[in-house]
Amino acid sequence: MRLTAALRTELSKLFRQRSTYASFAVIAALVALLAWGSYYHRDHLNVQLKMGSDFIVAGKSVTALFLAHAAMDVAMVVLMPLLVAFVLGGMVAGERQSGTLRTLLSRPVPRSVVLISKLLTGWTYAVAITLFLGVVGLGIGYLVFGWGDLVIFRGGLTILEPRTGLLRLAEAYGLAAAAMCAIAVLGMMLSVIFDNPLTAAGLTVAALLVSGTVEFMPYFERIKPYLFTTNLPMYKDCLRASVDTASISDSALLLLAYAVAMIFVALLLFSRRDVTC
Amino acid sequence: MSAETVIETKGLRKRFGRIRAVDGLDLSVPRGAIFGFLGPNGAGKSTTIRMFTGLLRPSRGEASVLGVPIRHRLRVGHRVGALVDEPAFYPHLSGRQNLRLLASLSGGASLEDIAEALRLVGLEEDADRKVHTFSHGMRQRLGIAQALVPRPELLILDEPASGLDPEGLTDVRALLLRLREEGLTVFLSSHLLAEVEQLCTDVAVISHGKLAAQGPVGSLLEGPARSTRLRVDDTEKALGVLRSMASITARASGNGIVEVTGAEHDPAELNARLVHAGVRVHELAPTRRSLESLYIEIMRADDEADSGAAH
Numbered sequence: 001m002r003l004t005a006a007l008r009t010e011l012s013k014l015f016r017q018r019s020t021y022a023s024f025a026v027i028a029a030l031v032a033l034l035a036w037g038s039y040y041h042r043d044h045l046n047v048q049l050k051m052g053s054d055f056i057v058a059g060k061s062v063t064a065l066f067l068a069h070a071a072m073d074v075a076m077v078v079l080m081p082l083l084v085a086f087v088l089g090g091m092v093a094g095e096r097q098s099g100t101l102r103t104l105l106s107r108p109v110p111r112s113v114v115l116i117s118k119l120l121t122g123w124t125y126a127v128a129i130t131l132f133l134g135v136v137g138l139g140i141g142y143l144v145f146g147w148g149d150l151v152i153f154r155g156g157l158t159i160l161e162p163r164t165g166l167l168r169l170a171e172a173y174g175l176a177a178a179a180m181c182a183i184a185v186l187g188m189m190l191s192v193i194f195d196n197p198l199t200a201a202g203l204t205v206a207a208l209l210v211s212g213t214v215e216f217m218p219y220f221e222r223i224k225p226y227l228f229t230t231n232l233p234m235y236k237d238c239l240r241a242s243v244d245t246a247s248i249s250d251s252a253l254l255l256l257a258y259a260v261a262m263i264f265v266a267l268l269l270f271s272r273r274d275v276t277c
Numbered sequence: 278m279s280a281e282t283v284i285e286t287k288g289l290r291k292r293f294g295r296i297r298a299v300d301g302l303d304l305s306v307p308r309g310a311i312f313g314f315l316g317p318n319g320a321g322k323s324t325t326i327r328m329f330t331g332l333l334r335p336s337r338g339e340a341s342v343l344g345v346p347i348r349h350r351l352r353v354g355h356r357v358g359a360l361v362d363e364p365a366f367y368p369h370l371s372g373r374q375n376l377r378l379l380a381s382l383s384g385g386a387s388l389e390d391i392a393e394a395l396r397l398v399g400l401e402e403d404a405d406r407k408v409h410t411f412s413h414g415m416r417q418r419l420g421i422a423q424a425l426v427p428r429p430e431l432l433i434l435d436e437p438a439s440g441l442d443p444e445g446l447t448d449v450r451a452l453l454l455r456l457r458e459e460g461l462t463v464f465l466s467s468h469l470l471a472e473v474e475q476l477c478t479d480v481a482v483i484s485h486g487k488l489a490a491q492g493p494v495g496s497l498l499e500g501p502a503r504s505t506r507l508r509v510d511d512t513e514k515a516l517g518v519l520r521s522m523a524s525i526t527a528r529a530s531g532n533g534i535v536e537v538t539g540a541e542h543d544p545a546e547l548n549a550r551l552v553h554a555g556v557r558v559h560e561l562a563p564t565r566r567s568l569e570s571l572y573i574e575i576m577r578a579d580d581e582a583d584s585g586a587a588h
Contacts, residue, residue: 108354
């Protein structure tokens with residue numbers, strides 16, 4: 001009951017904010033930009049499909065599924081983690097800075113309930129923007145390019161007929177949403193630790209960048225499989241000739257372990273921390 | 278803790294590193310009182326209120342609100358309304374939406390309850406405006422309104438008069454008196470001593486985190502008169518009589534008025550002496566000590582004790 005009320009409160013706060021819709025507008029603008037670029041360079045993109053002089057794929061490679069896939073590949077690198085980091089970073093630190101956390105916590109509601117409701121709201125946001133990216137990609141792609149196969153260059157050329165392509169893309173977006181939820185937990189934990197929302201958001205992005213950099217350093221080859229950022233792009237394993245289920249489940253379990261540990265730390269700190277501002 | 282006490286602390290302490298913000302506070306707030314919590318800036322008032330509302334964890338000591346230790350305050354939280362420090366709301370929501378959101382965390386309140394709270398603080402007409410358009414005084418009123426939903430038994434207000442204009446002050450005073458008549462206990466911190474003296478039934482004065490004085494306003498302020506104003510028919514004769522009395526000073530201030538000051542004097546004794554000497558007394562008005570003078574005495578004594586301890 002308390003969690004439902006707290007969750008309703010958090011969702012209401014988030015989805016009555018203009019900045020929340022601004023992030024959806026930014027995503028739509030990115031997809032529109034990609035569609036525009038793909039439209040004017042579709043001949044060039046089709047030329048890329050020439051696999052040597054004796055292998056040419058006939059038909060169009062730029063389709064609604066292509067755009068939804070390209071949008072995911074582009075947005076998941078920086079834009080989506082950045083949006084999630086900023087929203088989650090502000091959820092505790094922002095309220096602490098504005099004083100509303102004081103108003104909220106002087107109500108008879110357990111702090112754990114407040115934090116969990118904020119996390120669930122953050123997850124709702126992360127899932128919503130990821131799905132929005134997919135829907136807008138498909139929608140704009142369909143309007144501009146029409147329906148067709150999903151053509152993927154990843155360790156070779158994979159062509160999936162539309163029905164299979166759509167299914168794989170749906171799975172990939174589901175996994176991408178889960179990855180964004182893991183980033184949301186990181187953002188929430190840092191938001192509990194730091195008083196300034198920009199610091200919390202900035203450090204979330206910085207942590208991802210550092211982990212991503214370490215991933216490419218040969219000295220850390222041994223720990224690479226266990227790094228947070230190594231496992232975030234698990235959605236890519238859906239978009240191969242055959243789905244790498246083992247790799248996906250390994251990554252998902254590792255991200256889950258990270259998330260559980262970070263939630264535990266966030267709950268511990270949030271429950272014990274004095275509210276002085 | 279007796280049934281007649283709504284807040285009780287014993288040796289309550291809060292430290293921030295090496296700073297003792299609250300240092301062994303023993304407080305007792307009777308049910309049905311309007312309890313003024315006074316002290317200079319940094320004395321520990323807000324820290325104490327934050328401990329009562331669960332925002333801060335005490336370092337040591339005990340505190341209970343409505344008979345429940347504050348570590349279990351959630352059990353009685355729905356019976357306590359609080360305004361802690363500057364009121365803070367979600368600026369992109371209206372006053373009414375803010376109240377609905379906050380009330381839902383206390384078990385919910387009906388639309389009528391929310392409308393009633395807004396009406397009580399005089400915000401019914403502006404309730405649907407976004408809070409970012411509110412003035413400081415309007416936010417303060419909204420802060421009091423949010424403390425009133427759902428209807429509490431105990432109202433804890435940290436500087437409720439801050440930012441209010443004279444009309445707003447009068448409204449808040451009338452509101453608190455009305456709430457008290459309806460059975461609420463009000464615990465408020467304030468810097469406005471004259472306001473507290475008019476409004477509060479009981480006060481506590483805190484200095485350097487320690488309790489300096491506590492009790493019903495009447496008993497704290499009672500005692501010998503500090504000055505007495507007399508209107509007599511013969512000023513010269515009256516001055517002669519009064520100046521013959523030890524430890525008082527008398528001076529004429531025109532129109533048959535004589536002002537008598539002295540550490541301790543009994544107005545009845547003055548009257549008897551003058552009448553005995555054949556002076557007709559038309560008016561006699563003893564001036565009791567005010568909360569402000571009591572407060573200043575306490576602060577001075579505290580400062581002297583501190584400087585004595587330092588030497």
